[in-house]
Amino acid sequence: MKFESLEIIQSNQSGWRSGELEFGSAITQLYAKNGSGKTPLIQAMMFCLGLHVQFRDDIVRNCKMARLKVLINKKRFTLERMIGDTFDLTVKTEDPTESRFYNEEDFSKFMLKSLNLRSDRLVTNGNTPTIPYFSALLPLFYLDQDQGYSEYYSPPRPGFIKDQFSEMTRLAAGFPPQHSYDKKKKAIDVKKELEYLDATIVDSRKLMERLSQELPSPVRKIEDVDRLIAESKSRLDDLKKTKDIKSESISSLDHLMGNLRRRHHELSSEEASLESKISSSTQIRDEIFSEIETLNLNEEARRAFTSFSDICSSPSCGMFMASADSYGKSLLYLKDQIKDLEIATSSNIQKAESIVTEKQFIERQIADLAQQRGLAEREAGIEIFIEAISKIASEVFELGLEKSKLEKYEQQKTSHFELMEKRENTLTLEDSLQTSREQSPDILKFRIDLGQKMAEWLDILNSKNISRDIRIDSDLKPILGTEKLGIIKGSSKARTVLAFHAALFELCTNNPNSPFRVLVFDTPRQQEIHWEDLDAYIQALKSVALRNNAQVIFSTTSYQYEINAETDKEWLPQFAGVEQPMYLGKIGQPPIDAT
Structure with missing residues (x-):
């Protein structure tokens, strides 16, 4: 105001x-x-x-x-x-x-x-x-x-x-x-709201993960996809207006191969990054296992000490209680780390396999286009020209699908963050309705x-x-x-x-x-x-x-x-x-x- x-x-x-x-x-x-x-x-x-x-x-x-x-x-x-x-x-x-x-x-x-x-x-x-x-x-x-x-x-x-x-x-x-004044009634309503938000957030996260899996890896920005669509449409317009069918066909095939090679390079970079992460995770996992082995040895030594009556004469002796508690917490923490690493490594391996498959598909496309380019150089037939138009139109369609998936993912991401923020506000409200407000x-x-x-x-x-x-x-x-x-x-x-x-x-x-x-x-x-x-x-x-x-x-x-x-x-x-x-x-x- x-x-x-x-x-x-x-x-x-x-x-x-x-x-x-x-x-x-x-x-x-x-x-x-x-x-x-x-x-x-x-x-x-x-x-x-x-x-x-x-x-x-x-x-x-x-x-x-x-x-x-x-x-x-x-x-x-x-x-x-x-x-x-x-x-x-x-x-x-x-x-x-x-x-x-x-x-x-x-x-x-x-x-x-x-x-x-x-x-x-x-x-x-x-x-x-x-x-x-x-x-x-x-x-x-x-x-x-x-x-x-x-x-x-x-x-x-x-x-x-x-x-x-x-x-x-x-x-x-x-x-x-x-x-x-309406604290009790409000507390019940807030609890129901939290339960609803929790369930909605779980569903929203699952949907966001599913939409994420449908995106190509590495994920491109919507602006980059828009730029590629504009370039391909411009190329398509040039083809429709051209009178030199042969040179335009070769140029269009070169344009398509250039885009595919750039994409192949991006995938190779992403693959190398994932392989590095997988390798690092394996190394960290081995180090954690070494930590666990050291903890186990220390625990065995503690048990040996407690067996000597000269050191701990009472059955309820608490001399090593803190050490025992520390062992249990440390072991649990390390096992949780291994679990998280295994989940992340599994996800990275799946992404790497998906990238290998996509790279192979792109390599086949490049080989096909190279073959068509060779034919176009030797012949001046209308078939190659039509094929070039078809390829570019197909690329525009695929890029449009990719953009649509990116927009859906971004919308869902925004919606998910709004749900999370609403849940945080509701949690604050619930805290205020408790005795420890x-x-x-x-x-x-x-x-x-x-x-x-x-x-x-x-x-x-x-x-x-x-x-x-x-x-x-x-x-x-x-x-x-x-x-x-x-x-x-x-x-x-x-x-x-x-x-x-x-x-x-x-x-x-x-x-x-x-x-x-x-x-x-x-x-x-x-x-x-x-x-x-x-x-x-x-x-x-x-x-x-x-x-x-x-x-x-x-x-x-x-x-x-x-x-x-x-x-x-x-x-x-x-x-x-x-x-x-x-x-x-x-x-x-x-x-x-x-x-």
Whole structure:
């Protein structure tokens, strides 16, 4: 999801409007003095996405509606929300129909579906079911002016979902819920899905192996086959147009023999490679047998030692227990290696035999063509010409069959990998539904990555007295060495919060399938962060935005980022106010540059 434009609509002729304000593709900066109306514009963005916002009375009185245009999966959505106490939000798309929502729950379901996010029922603090409200996700990517810089996650209303911060972070990062209301039912469904996928993958692998066996060895690329088909068709067209039957017949026969000789050379190279592999496998197999013989000798020696009472007087003596265990594991490992080698060698021998057969067939074809070429040199008969056309047409047909087999194999290969990926995702989901859900490798990796990224962003912000030994706990909250956020004060707390949100934003946008591609700041506490540190932070966020097709939006009073006209936008107040320029003004009110 990316933002395109924002507009505040006036309530009447004397009301306030903003005009349509376009977002930059990477950075959007609202730069103005305090009291110019930056915060209402920032709030209006989140308001259109379902967040509860308490606007001041003058905004409610003079403004009718906020309109936000966004792109979701390359489709434009226009979200219009009436400013007031009741929830009234309309969504328009490029289709002629529109959807109007009068409660946050229905709108959340719509947004979750549009963004391809899961909508598993979660558990409330009262142990009742609830959907993941979309507005509960927004504080992960939006920091408001008051509470946003004092907590990692600061929703405008008290959290009502059990472990709400953890649940929303999991949802944003694409992980299964921590507390699923339908966990038991889902676990059964997931198990059935896994069984189905296992069976399907087995069938898919068998089909892929069968298609692989039908391919010639060595396997050519589809592009190479296309090139050969094009050459043969061109040769066939030349034959049809020629008037010199004899020379064209000889040339076509030479062309066919050249292709066959190239193929014969490729097969010979593949045969030599296979023979080398077979020879190496035999040598390795002999070496493994020697290892097994050595292991057996060592085991016999161990048994001889244990038979002496002076060394091991007790029948239950455990002196050589570790050695016995090691012997058993090593022997099993070596036997498994021999089994794998035998399977690979058998396969290579079959391929080599197949290549020998194909080489013999090609050699016979070359001999036949050479004989026909000799006849063509001595005679000028039409029969040789027809034979040449027939041979080339046959070659085109054979190459077409080969291409068809290659395409089927590649399609099956792609389908097989998709099944494997789906199975991995289902396994991750199954792990999350077990009691040991925190041991899911994907979640553990995310926790490690989040901690590392957060340390990097603390360096960018030049944060002092904050440990870089960051551990993310099971609730996905950072622990800075031995400290939690609550005991950190002043600018260090603001920097820590900024580092966390930047790290989460970077990890989410690194995933091309994540819909969260916008990070919004309402006036970072510039009195607590040096200009240079804030500039380094925004510059680093700009790099992430450019790399990951994302947006960063922030308002500022003293710090001013130097924008790039190609990727950034700067919103300046356009209406003359009593004391200073304002972002909202009346219809007909002259813009600031006209006064």
